[in-house]
Amino acid sequence: MRVLIVGGGVLGTMHAWQAVERGHDVVQLEREPEARGASVRNFGLVWVGGRAAGDELDTALRARELWAELGRRAPGLGFRANGSLTVLRTPTELAVAEETVARADAAARGLALLGPDAARAVNPALRGDLLGALHCDRDAAVEPRTAQPVLRELLLATGRYTWLPGREVRDVDTGGVRDDRGERHAADVVVLCTGAWLGGLVREIAGTPPVRRVRLQMMQTDPLDEQLTTSVADGDSLRYYPAYRGAALDELNRTQPQPAIAAEHAMQLLVVQRLDGGLTIGDTHGYAEPFPFDVDEDPYEHLTEVAASVLGRPLPRIRRRWSGIYAQCLDTGQVVHRERVADGVWLVTGPGGRGMTCSPAIAEQTAEELGL
CATH class of the missing domain: 3.50.50.60 (FAD/NAD(P)-binding domain)
Structure with missing residues (x-):
C-alpha cells in the first residue's frame, strides 16, 4: 500500500x-x-x-x-x-507508595519502595531530605x-x-x-x-x-556537574498519575494539600537529565482556553525551589523556558x-x-x- x-x-x-x-x-x-x-x-x-x-x-x-x-x-x-525515583518526603506520601507496591501489578510496573540510603545508592544526586523513594525500573x-x-x-x-x-x-x-x-x-x-x-x-x-487541549510550562538548565542516574519526580506526581489512586492518596489530598501556586497550576515536579547534562524540569497543566500567550513566572519559581530541595543543592542557570500544548482525550481513561x-x-x-x-x-x- x-x-x-x-x-x-x-x-x-x-x-x-x-x-x-x-x-x-x-x-x-x-x-x-x-x-x-x-x-x-x-x-x-x-x-x-x-x-x-x-x-x-x-x-x-x-x-x-x-x-x-x-x-x-x-x-x-x-x-x-x-x-525513575519518586521522592517521598512525608509520611502520607510514603503511605501512598506503600499501598501502590502492595498491589498485584507492582512487579509488572517495575515498582519497588526504597529507603533513603537505598534511594541514594541508586541516584547519589538526591541529597535532599527524604523518607524514601518509589523506584520504577521500567521507566526510560x-x-x-x-x-x-x-x-x-x-x-x-x-x-x-x-x-x-x-x-x-x-x-x-x-x-x-x-x-x-x-x-x-x-x-x-x-x-x-x-x-x-x-x-x-x-x-x-x-x-x-472528543479531545481537549492542555497547556504546560517547562524549563531547561545549563549542564549539571554530576550525573542524574534516574529521572526524578516528587510527591505531587502521586496526585497526577492514575496508578496511585486509592485510600492513601485520598488521605494525602485531604491532609496534605498542595501549595497554592502548585494547586492553581496543577503542578508536579519531573526532572530529566539531557545527554548534554542539562536538566529538563516541569511541569504545569492548564485546561481553560483561550490559553495565555506568555508564560507565568510563579510556577517556575516553585519548580526551581522544589527541584533544588530534592537535589539538596542550587540548580544550574536556567537556559530556556517554554510552553506547549498537547491534545488529550476528554475521557482520560482512553x-x-x-x-x-x-x-x-x-x-x-x-x-x-x-x-x-x-x-x-x-x-x-x-x-x-x-x-x-
Whole structure:
C-alpha cells in the first residue's frame, strides 16, 4: 500500500515507522519545516510506572519494548533505561507508595519502595531530605528534540519513505490529499496525526473530536556537574498519575494539600537529565482556553525551589523556558482517539501526556486495526 501520514510529530513518525516496517511505501507531510509542537516540548520520558491499570498500562509496556528496539537500531535517539525515583518526603506520601507496591501489578510496573540510603545508592544526586523513594525500573528516556529527525534517518534508509515538510494539507478525501502548493498526493490510506491542531481541516472532516487541549510550562538548565542516574519526580506526581489512586492518596489530598501556586497550576515536579547534562524540569497543566500567550513566572519559581530541595543543592542557570500544548482525550481513561473520518482516512490524536511514552504502541495498534 501507499500510506500517507499528515503530521511530523512523534505520533505521526511512529505511524510512518510501523507502515514502513510492514513493507508499505510512506509519504509524511508536515506543515512546519520541522515538528515544533508537543513532540519536542516534553520531557522525553517513557513513563510506565504511573499508568492506569488495563489498556493504558499494557500500551505503555508494549511501547517500552518498542522504544528499546528502536534505541538499539538508532542510537541517536538517546534511549536509556535509566528508571525513575519518586521522592517521598512525608509520611502520607510514603503511605501512598506503600499501598501502590502492595498491589498485584507492582512487579509488572517495575515498582519497588526504597529507603533513603537505598534511594541514594541508586541516584547519589538526591541529597535532599527524604523518607524514601518509589523506584520504577521500567521507566526510560529519549531525546525529544532530536527523536523525529533520527527516526526519519532510519526511515529514509529503507528507500520506501518520503518526507515533505512545509506542506499544509488543505483537502483530504478517499484516495489522497492536496497540499497548499496545489499538489495532489495519492494514497491508499491517510492517517491524520495532527496533535493539538484540531481546527481547520480537522474540524471540516471530523467535526469536534472528543479531545481537549492542555497547556504546560517547562524549563531547561545549563549542564549539571554530576550525573542524574534516574529521572526524578516528587510527591505531587502521586496526585497526577492514575496508578496511585486509592485510600492513601485520598488521605494525602485531604491532609496534605498542595501549595497554592502548585494547586492553581496543577503542578508536579519531573526532572530529566539531557545527554548534554542539562536538566529538563516541569511541569504545569492548564485546561481553560483561550490559553495565555506568555508564560507565568510563579510556577517556575516553585519548580526551581522544589527541584533544588530534592537535589539538596542550587540548580544550574536556567537556559530556556517554554510552553506547549498537547491534545488529550476528554475521557482520560482512553489512551488515544482513533476514528475513521472517511473511507481510507483516519484521525489519531489525544494521547495527552502519554504521547512520547505510548506512541510506538499506539501506531502499532493503528497498523493492526487498519490491516497494514
